[in-house]
Amino acid sequence: MGMQSFNPPIRTLMGPGPSDVHPRILEAMSRPTIGHLDPVFVEMMEEVKGLLQYAFQTENVLTMPISAPGSAGMESCFVNLVEPGDKVIVCQNGVFGGRMKENVERSGGVAVMVQDAWGNAVDPQKVEDALKANPDAKILAFVQAETSTGAESDSKTLCELARKHDCLTIVDAVTALGGTPIKVDEWQIDAIYSGTQKCLSCTPGLSPVSFSERALDKIKNRKSKVQSWFLDLNLVMGYWGSGAKRAYHHTAPINALYALHEALVMLKNEGLENAWARHRKNHEVLKAGLEAMGLTFIVPEDQRLPQLNAVSIPEGVDDALVRSRLLNEFNLEIGAGLGDLAGKVWRIGLMGHSSRAENILLCIGALEAVLSDMQAPINRGVALGAMQSAISG
């Protein structure tokens, strides 16, 4: 008897990503593989670029997916824009600001940290102070949508401050893209990266990025070579650049790009504003249910991401047991806490195709069933009623 194929269980994914992938996208991914230099494929690449420009609300020519997950997209921004000795102001209000610091330092830069409490947005006043105190800073880096806490920072304001102090901006939009407004051109963001497995509801593995002309100038005029060959945009552009003539750089992940194309077509057809409104509406419904049960959000109301809801775990409740019972009894995945918040919070994602009324009912129902069975201190039998008005409202 030989080895067996792998047949995954059918889960509902309401963690911090991957989110549920629409069957249309899975089906697109399984279409026959063609060559990465096939003219038909190159045409599709052009469409992907155009669709990403729409998603990012930009006309940046250098807008494309990096052939690796979001953390490689992050790295592509830092290794291309940071030169040895460059000072970078990094805002940290969760796990991913810390990863930015790592990226700055491994790129030979100097990170100046601006700290905010985990669960809060980045404080623009602290950023302005740091910019004033460091007139030699070249770049401001921050996370718009902090996946570890569910807090959203004000990209528009932070980018204005950076420009005022002649800094480029690097913005983490991994959990933001498609779920909450991002306006790259209007806000004049210089470099931004995202992931496919969050509000785009695509399979994980690619990282959409976009770079402004200002960023591009810096990359073209570097004194030193980019330390990564794989992520050197001077080379990647030869393949993703415009025109029919494409230079081989690396072999693109063809089928993953079919999937991204389909996900972006679905976003375009829904309309960005409609997608943002859907994420907002479903957040309100989930919030009504969670709060009726007595669970509390860790992020102040006006700083919450609709697509990622972090709530405190009630006193005395066994975190891991709750999550494994949800998984085993209801095939429902919610997210654990990350970093300093491990064991303290659950992260409930309503991203992309996961942001649906039926998922909310499943999540609230399953959570109430498991917590009740475990004698947790929650209010019972009131969540569904509380959600009704949010659903109709």
Next chain:
Amino acid sequence: MGMQSFNPPIRTLMGPGPSDVHPRILEAMSRPTIGHLDPVFVEMMEEVKGLLQYAFQTENVLTMPISAPGSAGMESCFVNLVEPGDKVIVCQNGVFGGRMKENVERSGGVAVMVQDAWGNAVDPQKVEDALKANPDAKILAFVQAETSTGAESDSKTLCELARKHDCLTIVDAVTALGGTPIKVDEWQIDAIYSGTQKCLSCTPGLSPVSFSERALDKIKNRKSKVQSWFLDLNLVMGYWGSGAKRAYHHTAPINALYALHEALVMLKNEGLENAWARHRKNHEVLKAGLEAMGLTFIVPEDQRLPQLNAVSIPEGVDDALVRSRLLNEFNLEIGAGLGDLAGKVWRIGLMGHSSRAENILLCIGALEAVLSDMQAPINRGVALGAMQSAISG
């Protein structure tokens, strides 16, 4: 009317990769996405590691797929093993040795080049001379299967030489794995990387790697941090390491890993020796047809890779036109020349699922039809007969 889905044409892929992907693998890829920390997914990861150990013929614990294409797998070897100032002997007999040099230098190392003609294997004598002349060299790096020329170098002998001179080895096996023997433990290779889209016949996007204990010691005892956060094996191991406890590092490309699992299951069930023999046999058949037509290989007979056949383009023949007619009239993709060989050779791949008798008949038939129609100087009407004895032999 909204944006349209992308429906690729059905091609036969006989270039240097991607190769034809078996429908079983495409179907596996489209199974429902589950979480990257789901216990069921972690079990599958363990199977993937075991199957890769089989494919590489190794018991190396650190054997896994990097979440990005082969060029990132290459980079993972260099950024982890090369420290600033390290001297690395790099053999170049095609495009990919040049990429290794780039990787050494961007990692802060010093590359000592050993040059051989494009189309020839690496000359062990030159390597031994370089090792003697550079007693401070730390690493020997070479390409076992040079995808730009179709030449195979003798990994076993080169690794013996490296060990004799106390060097670690980095081996490029992108086009080799699954098509031609690789014996990581027997040959004592220290670091090896491959790709999924060649003889494994999987979709592109992942890079299987394996590292020996000796390599692992060097990585753990580095004086400087690895310059790439995404590829730092000290961190990646936290996710791919053994045991039930996995630390989040990056979001794994779930569905791509379903596909790789399926491809490796198929390889295991066929048996490595059988896969090697199939690639060898089909090469003999293709060779009989090509040579009967009068086309000549650029690689000496005893140095040829069975899975990648580079032949000179006959005098006066329009390279691009031939390839585009094959694509447009027969949906057949063959490879162009790369680097110094652009416009001079065609590269015909017989990799993985593409290595089938029916593909060879299509390729020879289509090539003869197009070249005849273009009045190219070839022998007509003899290829099929010439292949008969190779087919039955």
